[in-house]
Amino acid sequence: MMVVESGLTLAHDLEKTEIGKLFFNKVQNQTVLLTPSLMGESLRERLEKGGLHFSLDV
């Protein structure tokens, strides 16, 4: 059940991103398979709190 809830939450987060909105508007009655990085910051924030850290050097 936890995996299913995780999935729903990921989809909820995706819905809030700009790229997510693009796909949500596009698909309507279609199905699309996306990758996690399209969720951007919202996913990174959850992962950081869970112990996976990102350090950027540009």
Add this chain to the structure above:
Amino acid sequence: MWISLGRLHGNCKYVLANRRIRQLILKYHEKPALAPSIIIPSCGLVHLRNIKLIQDSIPSDLGTNFLISALQKKYGTVNMVRSSVMEVKGELSGGSVSTALNLIEIFSAKELLAAYKAFALSPTGRPQNGVPQPPVVYDERLGGWLGPWLMSETNAAVVCRTYGLLGGIWGDKFSYREYLTWGSWLYSRGAQIGLGSMSALLMFPPIRWLARKFAPGSGEGPDEEAMKNGKFTMKIVADTDTGGTGSITIFSNCDAAYLLTGIKSIRFSNCSYDGRGKWFDFGS
């Protein structure tokens, strides 16, 4: 293997699939759908309102996206992106072993090879001017000699799918390859030969029988102490057309495969869906 987990509501169902991402794409991507569904291969696909997410390969995929976005703002188009697992400490998961063995039993070698090519999952295919990177290479920024590891091709396929989903905005010279820092040419080349040989040998049923007998089975894995003592560090580097370069390091002080998955699940589970479009977020 597909297992239906039942229905959340009348218009929403769950399916558990076993790393059949390419098959899922061929069957479902941008195809008409009768009902919203959630698809989860291994720990992987999620669906709500006809959108599915490939959740596996998160460090490689998210790290690459962040790095390229930052580099493009500062320098312009990227060409070569390379990642390496510089430190990994954990124990083998019985579930992962079973998944790998089941894959070989279910699919033909031709289907598996097609699914694991770098741009096999990309909706736009391979970039026109991308130059493939060698399987063994020396890169001082990533700790010296680099060679393939178990997840190289799986993770690369997901990163390259992101490239395609974004419509190729990373540029037509984009290439990506994932490595492990082996430290010497001999070990790197040995890993390349060893992984290739292992894949070929596992095509034979007696070898798979032996693997099932001696490797951890489903439900078996590291104990609590081993998970707490685990480590994971990955570094991704990228070069741009104008000579700019940058890197991103992704790290964790616990077993990336087990404990992190659990932590991620808990973090994500602080939110509930009532099945009719209303969400309750309890914070993270």
